Amino acid sequence: MLEKLFNQHASALHRYLLRKKCSPSLASDLVQDTFLRIAQLENLERILCAPSYLFRVAHNLMIDHHRRYGEKRFDNDAAAYFATLVDEASGPEAQAFDALAMEQLESLLERMPERTRDIFMLCRVEGMTHKETARYLRISTSSVQKHMAMALARIGKALDPDPED
The missing domain is CATH 1.10.10.10 (Winged helix-like DNA-binding domain superfamily/Winged helix DNA-binding domain)
Structure with a gap:
């Protein structure tokens, strides 16, 4: 079930994070972290019906990252x-x-x-x-x-x- 979620939403999450000014490498890391968090949940069926939860988790992880490490706006890659x-x-x-x-x-x-x-x-x-x-x-x-x-x-x-x- 997690694999299905990943296949359906990983690229959309990545694009979402890029639009939020994440570097491509940070966006990839945050997508992975999002699915690691989701894997710890007991009721994945609910997330299949409400993928907005994935975007909220990714967004919160991005905010946490920027608070912890500061916002590096330019990756130079x-x-x-x-x-x-x-x-x-x-x-x-x-x-x-x-x-x-x-x-x-x-x-x-x-x-x-x-x-x-x-x-x-x-x-x-x-x-x-x-x-x-x-x-x-x-x-x-x-x-x-x-x-x-x-x-x-x-x-x-x-x-x-x-x-x-």
Whole structure:
């Protein structure tokens, strides 16, 4: 029964935790911890009828983790993050196209200066504002804006199908 729960809800829990700003590795750990907690319960049939309980346990574990260890908002592991973005429910052709696009973006990010890449990841992946990013990295907001403009210009140039315009 636990295996059935895991197969039905593990990927949804993982995506939920990613949306809550967990790193991919932390989200995976918290999903495992969620199911370890669930395994200790006596009445698993109730959870099959109410999977929201799984999400509540995962959410509480995430809060506990952030309280205990502080919130590390940026994992600096772009490859792990981008691997989570390919939609596994889509067809093989769409998955291949998405994976190729993610590889291209990952490659672009690897070639960027480290500070520019970090700022791009914090703003676009983690969802931080320019002001929050500046405070987090202890730099000026104008510096964040400059790096974001540089990152977006590089990405736009690389993704432009007609570079002669």
